Amino acid sequence: MTTSALEDPPDSFSSAGLDPEAPGPFTRILGFGRDAERTGGTAGMVLATGLHALVALISLTSFLELRGFATLVQEAAQARFDATVDIVVDEPEPEPEPEAPPPPEPDVAPPPSDVPLPEEPPEPAAAEAAEVLTAEPNPDEPIDLTADTMISGSGTR
Numbered sequence: 001m002t003t004s005a006l007e008d009p010p011d012s013f014s015s016a017g018l019d020p021e022a023p024g025p026f027t028r029i030l031g032f033g034r035d036a037e038r039t040g041g042t043a044g045m046v047l048a049t050g051l052h053a054l055v056a057l058i059s060l061t062s063f064l065e066l067r068g069f070a071t072l073v074q075e076a077a078q079a080r081f082d083a084t085v086d087i088v089v090d091e092p093e094p095e096p097e098p099e100a101p102p103p104p105e106p107d108v109a110p111p112p113s114d115v116p117l118p119e120e121p122p123e124p125a126a127a128e129a130a131e132v133l134t135a136e137p138n139p140d141e142p143i144d145l146t147a148d149t150m151i152s153g154s155g156t157r
Contacts, residue, residue, distance in 0.1 A: 137143060
């Protein structure tokens with residue numbers, strides 16, 4: 001019987017007296033938690049589905065509250081619209097324009113008389129107030145720029 005190194009020879013375990021299906025020393029260690037994984041996965045799926053269903057139910061009931069609020073707002077707005085009164089004011093008829101009085105008859109100018117008209121009075125002489133307002137400053141006095149006065153001059157000083 002020839003076998004390669006990659007395959008087990010037939011009846012290799014039987015010669016040692018070992019059953020390949022018999023539990024070995026690591027079987028319990030390797031199988032630890034397999035039942036817990038199935039139970040935990042099932043419980044997690046049930047709890048997650050229930051939690052999502054509860055959240056969906058709460059969000060659906062919020063639409064009922066929203067509808068109640070919208071109804072209250074609509075009733076308040078309708079009451080305000082019902083309380084509004086439109087006032088229509090008819091404009092009074094315009095009064096007829098009064099008839100224009102007939103134009104006055106033109107006055108006839110009196111004929112010129114031979115009475116001489118008085119002569120106009122001569123124009124008054126020009127005032128010399130400018131010299132008082134802009135009097136030449138005394139060169140010995142300091143110039144006072146704090147008062148409300150008018151200053152005039154050539155600006156050479």
